[in-house]
Amino acid sequence: MPHPPEPRGCRLYLVTPPRIDLATFPDTLARALDAGDVACLQLRLKDAPEDEVLRAIDALRPLAQSRDVAFLLNDDAELAARTGCDGAHLGQEDGDHAAARALLREATLGITCHDSRHLAMRAGEMGADYVAFGAFFPTTTKDARHRPELEILEWWSSIFEIPCVAIGGITAANCAPLVRAGADFLAVVGAVWSHPEGPAAGVRAMNEAIAAAEG
Numbered sequence: 001m002p003h004p005p006e007p008r009g010c011r012l013y014l015v016t017p018p019r020i021d022l023a024t025f026p027d028t029l030a031r032a033l034d035a036g037d038v039a040c041l042q043l044r045l046k047d048a049p050e051d052e053v054l055r056a057i058d059a060l061r062p063l064a065q066s067r068d069v070a071f072l073l074n075d076d077a078e079l080a081a082r083t084g085c086d087g088a089h090l091g092q093e094d095g096d097h098a099a100a101r102a103l104l105r106e107a108t109l110g111i112t113c114h115d116s117r118h119l120a121m122r123a124g125e126m127g128a129d130y131v132a133f134g135a136f137f138p139t140t141t142k143d144a145r146h147r148p149e150l151e152i153l154e155w156w157s158s159i160f161e162i163p164c165v166a167i168g169g170i171t172a173a174n175c176a177p178l179v180r181a182g183a184d185f186l187a188v189v190g191a192v193w194s195h196p197e198g199p200a201a202g203v204r205a206m207n208e209a210i211a212a213a214e215g
């Protein structure tokens with residue numbers, strides 16, 4: 001008789017706000033990371049010039065890595081490899097995924113797969129370390145046109161060992177079905193940085209909601 005799949009556990013994947021003030025954000029980030037379990041931090045400064053991204057990497061990477069939180073850079077695998085990041089997250093329009101895979105060597109490469117099983121299988125074959133599906137819920141953080149069903153998480157996690165990330169409008173209040181469907185990571189912006197009691201409370205709320213959903 002086949003055994004049901006082992007639960008893999010779900011963790012919080014934090015993405016930075018699209019714009020940050022380096023005079024204040026490092027302290028805010030440190031407090032958020034110290035508030036609970038965060039597996040990874042993605043630096044996502046959309047459309048910022050490279051010198052600004054470099055300054056942010058210098059300020060934030062040590063805060064994450066010294067806490068054993070993987071530091072990933074959005075959109076730019078070459079810059080990630082050059083600056084000691086733990087990896088990069090690339091979308092479908094963010095360059096040559098195979099070239100990024102070779103460049104990043106042992107570092108993490110995550111790939112956006114929207115709501116597509118085909119894109120996810122292609123990313124997995126190419127050597128992605130995780131595939132990301134979303135946006136599961138409405139979000140104001142990004143103009144996200146794809147809306148996957150929960151089933152894509154069930155399907156992926158029941159067949160593939162490669163972890164899957166769920167993203168898009170996820171909060172402590174709505175995340176339980178994603179956790180139960182097999183998401184290995186929940187990636188959030190607003191749920192933490194716009195939490196009414198502050199980012200540290202946002203991390204705690206997400207940790208508690210994930211733990212409750214895992215029951």
Ligand SMILES: Cc1ncc(COP(=O)(O)OP(=O)(O)O)c(N)n1
Nearest residue numbers: 074089090091092112132165167187
């Ligand atoms: C974990 C995670 N999943 C998806 C995305 C979206 O990436 P992309 O489609 O390239 O869009 P931008 O974030 O670059 O606007 C992500 N960044 N992280």
Ligand SMILES: Cc1ncsc1CCOP(=O)(O)O
Nearest residue numbers: 135139141168169188189190
């Ligand atoms: C980057 C990204 N990719 C798909 S939705 C999204 C935004 C996630 O932000 P939030 O958690 O605030 O909805």
Ligand SMILES: [Mg+2]
Nearest residue numbers: 075090091094
């Ligand atoms: Mg991108």
